[in-house]
Amino acid sequence: MKILFPYLARWRSANRSRYHQLFAHLCQLGHQVYVLTAPPIGIDDISATDIAGGNGHDQTLPQGLTVAELYAPEKLRSFFSAPIRRTKLLKKGIVSLTSIGQIRRIIEKEGIDVLFLYNLPQAPLLRLADQTGCRVHFDLADDLVAMMGVEDPLVSGAGGRFIARAAQELMIARASTVTVASSVLQERIKRPSLMLPNGADLAEIDQADGAACRSNVSGPTAGFVGAFEYWIDFDLILESARRLPGVQFLLVGGGRQLKRLREEVTDLGLTNVKLTGAMPYREAMNHVAAMDVCLLPFTRGAVSDGSCPLKLFEYAALRKPVVSASALEVKRIGDGWVSFADDPQEFAAAIESFIADRGRAEAAGAAGREMVERFYNWTNLTKQFEEFLLNGAAPAAAFAKDQSLAIVAAQNR
Numbered sequence: 001m002k003i004l005f006p007y008l009a010r011w012r013s014a015n016r017s018r019y020h021q022l023f024a025h026l027c028q029l030g031h032q033v034y035v036l037t038a039p040p041i042g043i044d045d046i047s048a049t050d051i052a053g054g055n056g057h058d059q060t061l062p063q064g065l066t067v068a069e070l071y072a073p074e075k076l077r078s079f080f081s082a083p084i085r086r087t088k089l090l091k092k093g094i095v096s097l098t099s100i101g102q103i104r105r106i107i108e109k110e111g112i113d114v115l116f117l118y119n120l121p122q123a124p125l126l127r128l129a130d131q132t133g134c135r136v137h138f139d140l141a142d143d144l145v146a147m148m149g150v151e152d153p154l155v156s157g158a159g160g161r162f163i164a165r166a167a168q169e170l171m172i173a174r175a176s177t178v179t180v181a182s183s184v185l186q187e188r189i190k191r192p193s194l195m196l197p198n199g200a201d202l203a204e205i206d207q208a209d210g211a212a213c214r215s216n217v218s219g220p221t222a223g224f225v226g227a228f229e230y231w232i233d234f235d236l237i238l239e240s241a242r243r244l245p246g247v248q249f250l251l252v253g254g255g256r257q258l259k260r261l262r263e264e265v266t267d268l269g270l271t272n273v274k275l276t277g278a279m280p281y282r283e284a285m286n287h288v289a290a291m292d293v294c295l296l297p298f299t300r301g302a303v304s305d306g307s308c309p310l311k312l313f314e315y316a317a318l319r320k321p322v323v324s325a326s327a328l329e330v331k332r333i334g335d336g337w338v339s340f341a342d343d344p345q346e347f348a349a350a351i352e353s354f355i356a357d358r359g360r361a362e363a364a365g366a367a368g369r370e371m372v373e374r375f376y377n378w379t380n381l382t383k384q385f386e387e388f389l390l391n392g393a394a395p396a397a398a399f400a401k402d403q404s405l406a407i408v409a410a411q412n413r
Contacts, residue, residue, distance in 0.1 A: 210290030316368030
């Protein structure tokens with residue numbers, strides 16, 4: 001298959017998304033993937049900024065994957081690159097509109113089989129299915145309507161939510177095939193779909209080495225790695241750090257909350273909190289390997305409830321005990337091996353409990369690793385996705401059985 005993926009972010013950012021994993025593994029299976037990355041759009045978002053000279057993933061592109069840039073008229077590039085607040089959705093929408101001709105030409109020239117879409121500003125690209133005969137696949141990886149309501153005040157009102165919901169329903173209805181990242185999201189849509197959760201790349205994760213990072217930290221360490229965005233409750237981490245002065249808190253990543261977080265750490269005098277900033281993926285995983293307890297401090301709400309976080313499986317693959325806020329999908333997956341807490345006192349106590357009871361921490365880590373080996377790994381997930389696309393239809397009964405086994409296994413632990 002030949003797959004074209006317009007990506008409304010920077011492919012070589014520090015953010016290793018589900019798409020980096022999925023498409024790399026599809027290439028390993030012999031398929032070709034053409035990625036069109038967004039032009040610089042002037043947003044202090046971890047996914048919108050290249051890192052380390054454009055080599056944010058510490059690796060060459062896999063054979064079969066090519067990366068070019070989405071077309072943007074020269075007169076608009078200065079607007080895209082300007083750091084204007086609350087323009088993220090507007091910029092992404094304009095990029096989608098201005099790149100329609102480029103995408104159509106690539107579909108026709110390369111003989112693209114599948115146009116892979118994932119974001120509501122890409123709704124105008126649906127017309128290319130009729131114009132070119134190319135199949136469209138839509139991946140619902142998050143609660144996009146809820147996310148857009150947070151991102152843009154124009155969407156947060158009733159009228160904006162109606163438009164966003166209509167766009168999402170249109171993309172789901174018009175796509176040839178649909179995947180969703182969580183059971184929570186799958187319950188909300190009205191057509192057959194394949195549940196394609198996130199996972200971990202075990203071969204790469206097993207190369208992580210925390211020795212160097214560990215040598216620079218004294219005492220037990222709790223940590224988080226990921227995007228510093230609105231769906232992460234950093235106040236929960238800071239209050240936990242205040243309650244646990246003997247625990248080092250290692251926070252790895254970047255995003256729009258990083259500046260505020262640095263200021264608060266200084267203002268509160270939290271000498272046991274270290275902020276590394278964004279870093280390449282392999283280096284980030286080395287830091288996770290050095291942690292004693294890993295954290296998923298979500299804010300409460302629809303965005304977090306529908307999320308199937310990559311970091312959960314990367315933590316689990318490294319056999320780390322996990323403390324998480326009570327996000328619905330994470331509770332379904334992690335019941336029995338993830339410790340859940342929502343207020344600072346309980347969150348800090350959960351961290352302290354894992355540190356104090358090494359046997360319990362190791363048992364939780366082993367249970368998480370088992371789940372990743374059995375279900376939540378990209379080798380297994382990509383093969384399911386490949387078969388789903390090749391079938392070009394609703395998932396077979398075998399898919400539905402595989403998808404439910406992991407959650408059932410977690411709930412019955």
